[in-house]
Amino acid sequence: MAKIVITEFMDDAAVAALAQQHEAHYDQGLADRQDDIAALAGDAAAIIVRNRTQVNEALLDAAPGLKCVGRLGVGLDNIDTDACKARNIAVFPATGANNASVAEYVIANAMLLLRGAYQSTNAMLQGEWPRQALMGRELAGHTMGLVGFGAIAREVAVRASVLGMDIIAHDPYVMADDPGWQIARNVSLDGLLELADVVSLHTPLNDKTRHMINAEALSRMKRDAVIINAARGGVIDEEALGAALAKGSLGGAALDVFETEPLTAEAGMKFSGLKNLVLTPHIAGVTVESNIRVSALTVQNVLNHLTGSGL
Structure with missing residues (x-):
């Protein structure tokens, strides 16, 4: 024993x-x-x-x-x-x-961030009726950009495609003749950042990917685009992301992973007061x-x- x-x-x-x-x-x-x-x-x-x-x-x-x-x-x-x-x-x-759990997390947050209408409960209970202010966007007709195109990203691609999204992906380690490219268009990282309405990260954390999404990368994204990270925290420069959200040069973000975990109150100050931001405690892959x-x-x-x- x-x-x-x-x-x-x-x-x-x-x-x-x-x-x-x-x-x-x-x-x-x-x-x-x-x-x-x-x-x-x-x-x-x-x-x-x-x-x-x-x-x-x-x-x-x-x-x-x-x-x-x-x-x-x-x-x-x-x-x-x-x-x-x-x-x-x-x-x-x-x-x-846990592929399905992470894929569903990404799709759920893409809907939350694009629609932007699911944090109105308190306003409603106070007698407000912010109907025009909460007019959001559909997933259908928009572009999902997957940074990394492994098994989880492909699960996201299948779900996003069913919902009417155009799928693009960047992964230099996936061969050009890989059958996965039948459901996604192979683009450069810069091209993905410029074209995608939703950017979802699916890369490991290593010396090449640390702060891959930095201030310069964020500046390439559409002003109303959103980014979702359920991969590894250090892939995004959190200070740069907080600054982009604060000045309104990015439409929103969902983070399930952080550069330091657990996220402390001090480390979270960079996100304080930001709207259209979803923070969760590394639970994308954790369901019953x-x-x-x-x-x-x-x-x-x-x-x-x-x-x-x-x-």
């Missing part, structure tokens, strides 16, 4: 499935206590995390018996994959399990359904690997 440490929230049924075969230590608050994770992982064969737990050199050094890392999600920027590889520690993201799928897939990956390791 192997020890498995789970540091962030997970579907209860999946935890129970692990506990039937191994010693499962589940504490969804561990992500806030990195030192405690290291102490618990000292004799662990596996660790299961989301995006807040830092699987770094220090943690790996503290867990000499670690065989694998299960990631409840797909982003790996909180996991030192090179260090894991050097130690022969397998890393298992839950690839594909996706949590079940992500957790089940992670359990399957970890159990298979431990069984193959003779544990």
